Amino acid sequence: MGTTQPQGALLVGSVNYDDAETTMRTAAELMGPLLKRIPDGEPGKRFHWIMFQPDVLGQAEGIERVGDHPIPLRMLDARPLRVADGVDPATIRFPPLGYAEAAAESYAIFRRLRDDGMIAPGTRFQVSLPTPLAVVGAYFPEEQRAAIEPVYRQAMYDELDQILDAIPHDDLAIQWDNAVEFGIIEGVAPRGGREASWWGDDVWAGLTERSADQASRVPEDVEVGFHLCYGDVAEKHFVEPTDAGNLVRYANMLTDAVTRPITWIHLPVPIERDDDAYLAPLDELRLGEGTELxxxxxxxxxxxAGAKRRIDTALRHVPTFGVATECGIGRAPEGSTDGILRTHAEVASAW
Structure with a gap:
C-alpha cells in the first residue's frame, strides 16, 4: 500500500436496498476489487439492526411486552420486553432468532452470484450479528438483565452454530456489532447508563471479556471482525465521542483478551471530525498481527472530498487502513446508496 491512499473497504452490514441480491450485485459491481467480504445488506425485518428482536423474543412463554400499545416501526413493534412475574428466566426458551435462517437464504444467493462470475472468487460472505449484550441491554429492564443475558446469549450462540453448519468455513466471515457497549461506556445506554453494567464495577473488563468470548465461538478457519459503534438512529450517534480514545482502548483490550486472531476491527469517524484531536488516539492503537483496520x-x-480530508488526518496517526461508513447504511435516504458505494471506490485502492 502507498502512504497516501487507504487500501480496501468494508461494508459494515446494512445497505439500503430492498433485497439481498441487489445488495450483493451492486456491491460487487461498484466496489468489487475493494471488498474481501460482502454482506447481504440486512433487508426486510432486519433493516433497523436489532429492532426486530422484540417481536421474536416476545413469542416466548414467560416473556411480556412492555406497554399496552405497539410502537410501530414499519413492519415492527419496538416495545421493550420483560420476564413475567414469577417466571424463572433460566426456564425460558426463545424461538429461533432469525439470523441463521437469513444467513442460509442469503448465502445461497451469494454462491449463485459467485458461480455466475458476478462476485470474485475468494470473496467471503459476511454475516453481522449483534452482541447478546446489545439486545439484553436495549430491551430488558435493568433488574432482569443479569438473569436473562445467559439465556439470550445461548440462543445467539445456537444461531451462530447453525450458520457455521450451513456455510462452508472458507466462505464465511462473522462480524460482531458492538454499539450498546459504547452506550454503557459513555453512560447513555438505553434505559440505564453506566450504572446499568450489571456485572459489577469493572465496566471495561466485563465488556471485553464478553467480546473475547464471542470471538472464541468462531472457529479460526472462519474470519471474525468487530464493528465498534456509537449508534445510528436517523443517522445520528447516541452521543458524539470526544475523540477516538475509548474506541482505541476497547480495541486494545479486546486484542489482549482474545484467544484467536481478529481479522478486522472497524472504528467510526464522525462527519465533522477531520481534526488531529479526534484521531490522535490512533497513535496508541495496538492491533494483532494481520488484523485489518x-x-x-x-x-x-x-x-x-470529506472522506479525503479525514483520510489525510488519519494517515498522520495510522499508516495502514481501509475505508468504511461509520455504521451501516440501511437507513440512508432512498436513492443515496449507489453514491455512498462509489465514494468508497473513489477514495480507496484495490486490495
Missing amino acids: YLGLVHREDGA
Whole structure:
C-alpha cells in the first residue's frame, strides 16, 4: 500500500436496498476489487439492526411486552420486553432468532452470484450479528438483565452454530456489532447508563471479556471482525465521542483478551471530525498481527472530498487502513446508496 491512499473497504452490514441480491450485485459491481467480504445488506425485518428482536423474543412463554400499545416501526413493534412475574428466566426458551435462517437464504444467493462470475472468487460472505449484550441491554429492564443475558446469549450462540453448519468455513466471515457497549461506556445506554453494567464495577473488563468470548465461538478457519459503534438512529450517534480514545482502548483490550486472531476491527469517524484531536488516539492503537483496520470516515453528505480530508488526518496517526461508513447504511435516504458505494471506490485502492 502507498502512504497516501487507504487500501480496501468494508461494508459494515446494512445497505439500503430492498433485497439481498441487489445488495450483493451492486456491491460487487461498484466496489468489487475493494471488498474481501460482502454482506447481504440486512433487508426486510432486519433493516433497523436489532429492532426486530422484540417481536421474536416476545413469542416466548414467560416473556411480556412492555406497554399496552405497539410502537410501530414499519413492519415492527419496538416495545421493550420483560420476564413475567414469577417466571424463572433460566426456564425460558426463545424461538429461533432469525439470523441463521437469513444467513442460509442469503448465502445461497451469494454462491449463485459467485458461480455466475458476478462476485470474485475468494470473496467471503459476511454475516453481522449483534452482541447478546446489545439486545439484553436495549430491551430488558435493568433488574432482569443479569438473569436473562445467559439465556439470550445461548440462543445467539445456537444461531451462530447453525450458520457455521450451513456455510462452508472458507466462505464465511462473522462480524460482531458492538454499539450498546459504547452506550454503557459513555453512560447513555438505553434505559440505564453506566450504572446499568450489571456485572459489577469493572465496566471495561466485563465488556471485553464478553467480546473475547464471542470471538472464541468462531472457529479460526472462519474470519471474525468487530464493528465498534456509537449508534445510528436517523443517522445520528447516541452521543458524539470526544475523540477516538475509548474506541482505541476497547480495541486494545479486546486484542489482549482474545484467544484467536481478529481479522478486522472497524472504528467510526464522525462527519465533522477531520481534526488531529479526534484521531490522535490512533497513535496508541495496538492491533494483532494481520488484523485489518477500517475507519468509518465515508459519509454520504460530503462524499469523496470529506472522506479525503479525514483520510489525510488519519494517515498522520495510522499508516495502514481501509475505508468504511461509520455504521451501516440501511437507513440512508432512498436513492443515496449507489453514491455512498462509489465514494468508497473513489477514495480507496484495490486490495
